[in-house]
Amino acid sequence: MSKGYLCMILHAHLPYVRHPEHENFLEEKWLFEAITETYMPLINAFERLVDEGVPFKITMSLSPTLISMLTDGLLQDRYHKHLNKLIELADKEAGRTYNTSFHQSALMYQNQFNHSRDTFYRYGGNLVNAFKKFQELDRLEIMTCATTHGFLPLMMNNKNAVRAQIRTAVNLHSKHLGRHPEGIWLPECAYTPGIDPILKEQGLKYFILDTHGLLFASHRPRYGVYAPIFCPSGVAAFGRDTESSKQVWSSNEGYPGDFDYREFYRDIGFDLDFEYVKPYIHPDGIRIHTGIKHYRITGKADYKEAYIPSNAREKAAIHAGNFMFNRKLQIDYISSIMDRPPIIVAPYDAELFGHWWYEGPLWLEMLMKKIHFDQNTFSMITPAEYLKRHGYNQVATPCASSWGHKGYNEVWLCAKNDWIYKHLHVASGRMVELAENLYHAAGIQVRALNQAARELMLAQSSDWAFIMNTGTMTDYAIRRTKTHLDNFIRLYYEIKENRIDEGWLNYLESKNNIFPEIDFKSYADRPVA
Amino acid sequence: MPALLPITIGIIVILILAFYLWPAIKSMQTRKPEIKKEIPLFTEEYAEELSIPVPRQTLEYVPELPRAYGMDRMALMVRDPYWLYAYWEITATKMEDITSRYGPGLWEISKPVLRVYDVTGINFNGTNANNYFDCSLGVNADDWYIKVAEANRSFCVDLGRLFPDGSFITLLRSNIVTTPRDTLSDRLDEEWMWIEGLYSKIHMGISSPLIIEEIQERMGKVPLGISSPGFHDSPVN
Numbered sequence: 001m002s003k004g005y006l007c008m009i010l011h012a013h014l015p016y017v018r019h020p021e022h023e024n025f026l027e028e029k030w031l032f033e034a035i036t037e038t039y040m041p042l043i044n045a046f047e048r049l050v051d052e053g054v055p056f057k058i059t060m061s062l063s064p065t066l067i068s069m070l071t072d073g074l075l076q077d078r079y080h081k082h083l084n085k086l087i088e089l090a091d092k093e094a095g096r097t098y099n100t101s102f103h104q105s106a107l108m109y110q111n112q113f114n115h116s117r118d119t120f121y122r123y124g125g126n127l128v129n130a131f132k133k134f135q136e137l138d139r140l141e142i143m144t145c146a147t148t149h150g151f152l153p154l155m156m157n158n159k160n161a162v163r164a165q166i167r168t169a170v171n172l173h174s175k176h177l178g179r180h181p182e183g184i185w186l187p188e189c190a191y192t193p194g195i196d197p198i199l200k201e202q203g204l205k206y207f208i209l210d211t212h213g214l215l216f217a218s219h220r221p222r223y224g225v226y227a228p229i230f231c232p233s234g235v236a237a238f239g240r241d242t243e244s245s246k247q248v249w250s251s252n253e254g255y256p257g258d259f260d261y262r263e264f265y266r267d268i269g270f271d272l273d274f275e276y277v278k279p280y281i282h283p284d285g286i287r288i289h290t291g292i293k294h295y296r297i298t299g300k301a302d303y304k305e306a307y308i309p310s311n312a313r314e315k316a317a318i319h320a321g322n323f324m325f326n327r328k329l330q331i332d333y334i335s336s337i338m339d340r341p342p343i344i345v346a347p348y349d350a351e352l353f354g355h356w357w358y359e360g361p362l363w364l365e366m367l368m369k370k371i372h373f374d375q376n377t378f379s380m381i382t383p384a385e386y387l388k389r390h391g392y393n394q395v396a397t398p399c400a401s402s403w404g405h406k407g408y409n410e411v412w413l414c415a416k417n418d419w420i421y422k423h424l425h426v427a428s429g430r431m432v433e434l435a436e437n438l439y440h441a442a443g444i445q446v447r448a449l450n451q452a453a454r455e456l457m458l459a460q461s462s463d464w465a466f467i468m469n470t471g472t473m474t475d476y477a478i479r480r481t482k483t484h485l486d487n488f489i490r491l492y493y494e495i496k497e498n499r500i501d502e503g504w505l506n507y508l509e510s511k512n513n514i515f516p517e518i519d520f521k522s523y524a525d526r527p528v529a
Numbered sequence: 530m531p532a533l534l535p536i537t538i539g540i541i542v543i544l545i546l547a548f549y550l551w552p553a554i555k556s557m558q559t560r561k562p563e564i565k566k567e568i569p570l571f572t573e574e575y576a577e578e579l580s581i582p583v584p585r586q587t588l589e590y591v592p593e594l595p596r597a598y599g600m601d602r603m604a605l606m607v608r609d610p611y612w613l614y615a616y617w618e619i620t621a622t623k624m625e626d627i628t629s630r631y632g633p634g635l636w637e638i639s640k641p642v643l644r645v646y647d648v649t650g651i652n653f654n655g656t657n658a659n660n661y662f663d664c665s666l667g668v669n670a671d672d673w674y675i676k677v678a679e680a681n682r683s684f685c686v687d688l689g690r691l692f693p694d695g696s697f698i699t700l701l702r703s704n705i706v707t708t709p710r711d712t713l714s715d716r717l718d719e720e721w722m723w724i725e726g727l728y729s730k731i732h733m734g735i736s737s738p739l740i741i742e743e744i745q746e747r748m749g750k751v752p753l754g755i756s757s758p759g760f761h762d763s764p765v766n
Contacts, residue, residue: 154606157704192607192709216710220717230722395720400607400709408609408709418672421606422616426598479591486592 004226004331005343005381006371007238008364009208011185012039012350013063013149015463016514020074024283027476031069032082035127036291038354039070040116041361043130047119049368050137056368057380060131060350061143061185064172065461067128068514071176076125083120086291087113089280093268093292101306102294108309109292128176135177141382144173144181144204147515151412151462153192153400154421160435161428162195164522165457166202168515175517182384183207187462189240189347190402190409196231206236206383208347209398212407214239216399226334226342228386229396237398238383243330244346247323255319256357259297260311263304264356266295293358316359320366321374328377343386344378416474417465423485424460428523430492431456435523438495448500449520451508452491458512459484484512603688605703610680610711615643616672617688617701627700639690641666644697645675648705649683655702663691680711 014034019025049056069075090113093106123129134140146152146165155161166184173181183206184199191213199207206228214225214237221229225239248254255261269281269290281288295304296312327344334342353360371380404411413421434449441449459481467477487508494500603617628635642665646658664675677684686703 157604157606193707215713218710218714218716219719220714222719234722392721395722396714400707406609408607410608410612413606413608413614418614418616421604422618422672423594425604426600479589482592482594485594489595 002341002377002379003335004341004378005386006244006327006331006378007059007343007345007381007383007386009059009061009143009185009345009347009383010042010350010353011061011063011145011347012066013061013145013185013187014066014069015461016065016068016148016458018069018072018075018514020511026282026286026288027473028075028078029082029288031075032079033289033291034351034355035070035079036083036086036113036116037358038351038361039127040119041112041354042350042364043119043127044115045361045365046130046134046139049365050134050139052369054369054372056139056372057141057382057385058139058364058368059141059143059183059382061145061183062128062131062173062177063145063149063185063187064147064169065149065514067172067176070127080120080125083113083117085280087117089277089290090292092276097294104309105294105307106292132177135179141183141384142173142177142181143183143185144169145185146187147172148457148461149187149463150457150460151187151190151409151465152195153190153402153409154412155424155428155460156192156194157425158428158432159194159198160432160523160525161456161460163198163201164431164453165460166198166204167522168457168518170202170204171517171519172515185347188402188404188412189213190404190412190462191237191398192400193231193397196235196237196398197233200233200235204235205387206238208345208383209237209239210401210403210407211240211242213237213398213401216401217396218399219394219396221396222394223338223340223342225345226338227340227390228343228383228393229398230393231397232395236383236387236393238343238345240347240403241344244323244327244344245348247326248346248348248352255323255363256352256360257297258315258319259299260308260315261297262293262307262312262358263295263297264293264358266304267291267293312359313362316363317366320363320370323363323367324370324375328375331378340390343381345383411469412462412465414469417468420459420465420468420481427456427459427485427488427492431488431520432523432525434492434495435520436525439521439524439526444500444502444505445495446520447509448491448495448505450518451505451512452488452495453518453520453523454512454515455484455488455491455508457518458514459488487512601701603686603701603703605684605686605706607706607708608674610708611677613645613675613677613684613686613706613708614672615675615686615688615703617703618671619688619700623700627698631698635690635692639692639698641668641670642689642691642697643673643675644687644689644699645677646685646687647682648685649707653685653705655699658685677708680708683707 012034014030017025017027017030019028046056046058087110090106090110094103094110097103097106119130120127131140131142135142147168148165150162150165152162152165155165169184170181180203182204184204186195186207189208189210191207191209196207211225214221214229217229221227225241228236228238230236246253248256267289269277269292270287274285274287277287277290278285280290294307296307298305330344331342353364357363368380371378401407402409402411431453434452438445438449461480464477464481468474491508597618597620599620600618601620601623603615606614608614642663644661644663646653646661648658651657651659664673666673675686683705684707685705687699688701688703689697689699691697
């Protein structure tokens with residue numbers, strides 16, 4: 001009988017970037033990198049675990065924008081081409097590095113990318129099917145996330161807008177994953193009281209908070225972060241455990257900074273001769289990350305040595321054992337002072353595993369094995385399972401919070417991005433107005449209304465505000481915000497004044513074609529069937 | 530010999546045509562826009578949630594958003610336990626209305642001010658705030674960050690004009706917001722709930738004060754700075 005539980009959560013999200021008008025759009029690379037470096041390795045790790053009969057349990061959230069991109073034909077096609085080129089490059093690298101200390105590393109990439117291509121074919125180009133498969137095998141619990149990852153606390157002046165984000169997400173999730181999601185990953189774990197009744201209305205049973213979101217609840221939680229609380233509305237809130245986060249995230253004490261692990265910033269796209277990498281970087285000649293990096297962190301200074309895959313694998317094994325050992329200690333101790341089994345909630349951005357921390361997926365795989373074979377103090381669990389076993393919980397209102405820098409809303413509300421809200425708020429107010437007045441619209445009006453809803457949601461993506469704050473690619477983020485808002489404003493007037501420009505609507509529908517089943521009526525006050 | 534004449538005329542015609550068309554052809558070629566090769570701005574990269582490749586020169590059109598929407602409105606937002614943010618818009622109509630009511634001189638005599646009311650736990654009707662303080666504004670400000678003294682309070686803000694004699698007129702009133710807590714709650718009385726069928730709530734006393742102390746001790750100062758997508762101070766930075 002285990003004394004406690006470990007709940008690992010991987011939050012997978014990318015903002016919606018799809019530019020059919022450009023053959024080779026730089027920002028689409030975000031998706032391709034995430035697929036090659038994070039999602040594929042994770043899927044492969046899960047496959048191996050299943051093959052070896054390891055009954056792991058992991059929770060993942062797949063944001064609707066990510067699901068939309070992974071299931072989009074055009075992007076799947078482009079990814080396929082991208083992967084082919086990557087394999088070509090990896091083959092060249094294997095040749096170029098022959099008899100050098102970089103050869104092992106090059107072979108590793110060759111192997112990895114070829115394996116990825118096989119995986120890609122096996123799932124018919126649709127990786128959501130892979131995640132769905134593990135869900136059906138009861139190994140993965142999949143949560144949803146707000147439709148375009150909007151920052152909900154700063155949207156709460158208009159509850160209908162929040163509701164539309166949740167409802168559209170739940171519908172999309174159900175469609176692609178075949179079942180209604182039990183839990184939702186609030187974007188950035190950003191919560192404010194009032195959000196949970198909306199979640200309840202949409203049939204969601206739990207969400208995740210940052211540590212202080214739970215600890216600073218209206219009534220002090222008896223079990224700290226080691227058990228969830230129920231909001232008065234009945235939706236459960238789980239809180240992040242600091243210790244397990246630190247071991248993985250922390251720059252000083254965390255695993256990813258280990259000197260044997262792969263160095264992110266020594267990519268051949270920047271290091272090697274221009275003519276050699278030219279076909280694999282941006283056609284305009286801008287050097288970018290290719291994903292092939294041959295150096296290890298080595299030390300805190302700039303000096304880097306060759307990456308040795310076998311050493312890194314050994315380190316990953318050691319770190320997996322270390323993490324497991326620490327969780328054992330933690331659970332041993334806490335269960336001795338709690339009158340029920342504690343749950344350690346450890347959420348991470350999925351992109352940490354593989355993209356930033358190359359050995360991450362491997363570490364995770366080894367961790368799952370060790371947890372199953374090397375100990376029996378604790379077991380893996382998902383939040384929904386925990387709630388089934390422990391349905392009696394303390395009631396309190398969580399603290400408004402987020403897992404962003406400083407713990408509240410500052411990252412998304414500061415001098416660099418505060419200007420967006422005066423526009424977003426008007427737009428969401430207008431969307432509600434249109435939905436209410438034109439509830440029974442038909443024909444082209446419905447199309448225009450739905451497109452207006454799309455444009456609004458795309459403008460509400462919290463990623464833009466985040467990027468505007470953090471500094472790189474701000475122009476892109478500003479452009480996306482302004483363009484979507486501008487499209488919305490134009491649609492608003494066209495709809496209101498009954499002069500919808502069908503040609504332009506067609507254009508928008510094909511360009512920003514996300515969420516085919518979006519329903520503008522989600523913005524209206526009346527309950528939608 | 531006679532065959533030469535049409536040929537000569539033909540050549541002259543072609544030359545004349547070429548002479549006139551040449552500038553046009555030349556200008557067509559130069560009208561093709563150049564694809565600029567950007568030198569990558571790669572001095573800083575944060576290991577944030579997106580792997581951010583170098584931006585290229587974008588030639589795409591960025592629309593301008595309206596400077597105003599023609600609505601009198603004021604929104605109050607929470608940034609964290611000690612900071613609020615307000616933005617507002619006043620229409621010209623409203624300005625005229627105020628001017629006609631108080632006379633044109635009011636804009637010179639009075640100062641633009643944000644009056645921040647603490648309305649925690651009350652039904653605010655404009656006059657029954659727990660207390661309030663004033664924030665002087667910049668002359669053409671249309672938004673402002675407001676520092677408040679205590680966490681976990683509710684606020685409402687008025688945009689108004691403050692006269693030298695201390696009187697105040699309200700131009701716009703905001704919505705009400707509540708700032709979050711920044712510490713553990715003192716409320717230790719607990720309420721419990723079964724979700725299946727919403728079992729009656731049972732009040733429990735502090736049966737294990739030890740747990741709370743232990744947890745408090747272990748938690749120590751709760752590190753709020755654990756940021757999301759990570760590596761705020763990462764070595765890989």
